[in-house]
Amino acid sequence: MSILVIGxxxxxxxxxxxxxxxxxxxxxxVYFSTSxxxxxxxxxxxxxxxxxxxxxxxxxxxKGIDLKGLTIEKGKTFHWEGEYDWDFSNPKTLTTDLNVFAxxxxxxxxxxxxxxxVFLANIDPEIQSKVLDQVKKPKLxxxxxxxYWIEHKPKILLKLLKRINIFIINEAESKELTSETNLxxxxxxxxxxxxxxxxxxxxxxxVLLFTKNHIFSTPAYLLESVFDPTGAGDTFAGGxxxxxxxxxxxxxxxxxKAVVYGSIxxxxxVEDFSLRRLGTISKSDIKKRLSEFKKLTSx
Amino acid sequence: MSILVIGxxxxxxxxxxxxxxxxxxxxxxVYFSTSxxxxxxxxxxxxxxxxxxxxxxxxxxxKGIDLKGLTIEKGKTFHWEGEYDWDFSNPKTLTTDLNVFAxxxxxxxxxxxxxxxVFLANIDPEIQSKVLDQVKKPKLxxxxxxxYWIEHKPKILLKLLKRINIFIINEAESKELTSETNLxxxxxxxxxxxxxxxxxxxxxxxVLLFTKNHIFSTPAYLLESVFDPTGAGDTFAGGxxxxxxxxxxxxxxxxxKAVVYGSIxxxxxVEDFSLRRLGTISKSDIKKRLSEFKKLTSx
Numbered sequence: 001m002s003i004l005v006i007g008x009x010x011x012x013x014x015x016x017x018x019x020x021x022x023x024x025x026x027x028x029x030v031y032f033s034t035s036x037x038x039x040x041x042x043x044x045x046x047x048x049x050x051x052x053x054x055x056x057x058x059x060x061x062x063k064g065i066d067l068k069g070l071t072i073e074k075g076k077t078f079h080w081e082g083e084y085d086w087d088f089s090n091p092k093t094l095t096t097d098l099n100v101f102a103x104x105x106x107x108x109x110x111x112x113x114x115x116x117x118v119f120l121a122n123i124d125p126e127i128q129s130k131v132l133d134q135v136k137k138p139k140l141x142x143x144x145x146x147x148y149w150i151e152h153k154p155k156i157l158l159k160l161l162k163r164i165n166i167f168i169i170n171e172a173e174s175k176e177l178t179s180e181t182n183l184x185x186x187x188x189x190x191x192x193x194x195x196x197x198x199x200x201x202x203x204x205x206x207v208l209l210f211t212k213n214h215i216f217s218t219p220a221y222l223l224e225s226v227f228d229p230t231g232a233g234d235t236f237a238g239g240x241x242x243x244x245x246x247x248x249x250x251x252x253x254x255x256x257k258a259v260v261y262g263s264i265x266x267x268x269x270v271e272d273f274s275l276r277r278l279g280t281i282s283k284s285d286i287k288k289r290l291s292e293f294k295k296l297t298s299x
Numbered sequence: 300m301s302i303l304v305i306g307x308x309x310x311x312x313x314x315x316x317x318x319x320x321x322x323x324x325x326x327x328x329v330y331f332s333t334s335x336x337x338x339x340x341x342x343x344x345x346x347x348x349x350x351x352x353x354x355x356x357x358x359x360x361x362k363g364i365d366l367k368g369l370t371i372e373k374g375k376t377f378h379w380e381g382e383y384d385w386d387f388s389n390p391k392t393l394t395t396d397l398n399v400f401a402x403x404x405x406x407x408x409x410x411x412x413x414x415x416x417v418f419l420a421n422i423d424p425e426i427q428s429k430v431l432d433q434v435k436k437p438k439l440x441x442x443x444x445x446x447y448w449i450e451h452k453p454k455i456l457l458k459l460l461k462r463i464n465i466f467i468i469n470e471a472e473s474k475e476l477t478s479e480t481n482l483x484x485x486x487x488x489x490x491x492x493x494x495x496x497x498x499x500x501x502x503x504x505x506v507l508l509f510t511k512n513h514i515f516s517t518p519a520y521l522l523e524s525v526f527d528p529t530g531a532g533d534t535f536a537g538g539x540x541x542x543x544x545x546x547x548x549x550x551x552x553x554x555x556k557a558v559v560y561g562s563i564x565x566x567x568x569v570e571d572f573s574l575r576r577l578g579t580i581s582k583s584d585i586k587k588r589l590s591e592f593k594k595l596t597s598x
Contacts, residue, residue: 256598299555
């Protein structure tokens with residue numbers, strides 16, 4: 001079953017303790033799609049500027065991602081510049097140039113409107129809501145957000161939460177949204193806000209999954225060197241949603257396996273700048289890492 | 300098989316966001332023993348002062364802990380006073396009165412000298428070494444330490460590491476000892492310093508276990524309310540060593556299960572001040588929590 005994803009396309013400039021890369025391919029929709037395409041077909045809705053290099057479009061097409069929903073607008077592509085220090089947990093944002101992304105008003109192509117699986121990457125919850133209005137009868141809608149929207153558009157966000165099935169956020173956001181310091185309490189509280197499934201990403205400390213009757217906790221796959229964590233969260237979401245869409249079922253067992261696949265996909269994203277590693281993996285790389293993950297965590 | 304533990308007995312004054320308790324029973328040897336006694340017999344070597352309440356001795360005896368190695372010296376019992384804020388990760392130490400603990404020179408009772416399982420709780424590595432000199436042919440020696448000894452007695456600590464089998468430390472200590480920010484690298488580096496087994500405790504984020512050919516990562520059991528984290532690390536060590544001593548084997552499967560038992564025991568310690576919860580649990584409480592832990596983590 002194909003997934004509809006709405007999010008950003010970016011040209012990022014990223015500095016880490018290991019080096020710097022300028023104007024590299026990034027953006028939530030790009031990381032999500034490149035991850036999810038390993039499991040199912042993906043329809044991408046996003047906007048780029050006239051400066052967006054043709055080679056990136058060729059790359060996305062070569063992965064099999066459907067780009068009918070990609071529009072090229074006058075102006076420059078969204079640009080983010082950030083810097084990570086050794087702890088890699090929170091980048092320092094140096095520049096955010098919204099450019100063509102400032103006026104992003106996604107129009108869902110006609111033949112995407114029947115999408116059953118939808119991922120609303122982190123953008124203004126107002127836009128996320130308008131996208132949702134255009135989808136006819138989705139089976140499973142997941143959304144992400146960030147602290148900025150929790151602080152600036154809480155009402156719209158809370159209204160959106162009642163319309164979605166899966167809310168995927170990170171630890172700090174879950175605490176901010178619920179005013180809870182305890183993640184178990186935070187997760188349970190978010191379930192009451194609407195979504196039937198809550199996923200809290202803890203970065204190098206793993207992931208928590210909450211449903212009405214179950215909680216699942218898993219550590220992260222261990223990497224000796226994290227090179228660039230940009231996009232890890234969206235890559236997780238891509239693996240998670242990709243696996244769900246490919247399995248069709250949404251029972252506890254499937255959800256847990258989806259979390260593990262999401263975690264594994266994220267490890268590929270952080271092993272190099274941009275999509276350099278994630279964009280070149282094969283099914284057998286994923287299979288191998290899944291088997292290593294099982295060895296790492298079973299008792 | 301019984302375990303010999305050498306460590307502190309303390310009267311703690313602890314302040315948390317939930318309340319304050321003064322002069323309550325604490326100390327590494329106490330938490331360790333009260334945890335390990337659920338799995339095997341325990342011989343405790345420690346020192347207390349004349350002010351040490353008889354009721355605490357009665358309590359330890361009632362748990363079945365062998366106190367032939369407990370000496371009561373002239374003066375006051377070791378006293379620690381600390382305060383936790385909401386994140387519970389690092390207490391602020393307000394007072395440390397070593398008292399009788401300042402001259403602690405443990406003499407191992409004759410009939411403890413054949414001990415096969417030994418736990419050297421966090422004390423001066425010089426004392427830990429002298430204790431080890433007195434044990435004839437131990438099968439499995441585990442030790443703990445803290446940042447203070449890594450900074451002030453690194454040579455003696457490194458020499459000790461070559462004589463022990465299991466090193467149990469926390470995340471920050473492992474990073475400080477190895478000058479590594481990455482835990483995978485830190486764990487592997489510590490293995491090269493001597494111990495065949497390295498356990499890195501990550502608090503609410505779980506535990507990592509390193510051996511030559513395997514790495515095991517497990518999340519922590521989730522609690523809605525952590526009441527007082529004092530003693531969690533020693534309680535972990537007690538469950539870990541207790542399970543190992545009771546199983547006799549030291550293969551990978553047993554080690555992993557020992558980590559899980561250690562993690563579970565620690566959750567009881569943090570649910571109330573002092574030994575109020577840990578000291579009153581039954582075998583069925585442990586069994587129940589183990590089954591919940593499996594449900595929480597399996598996929």
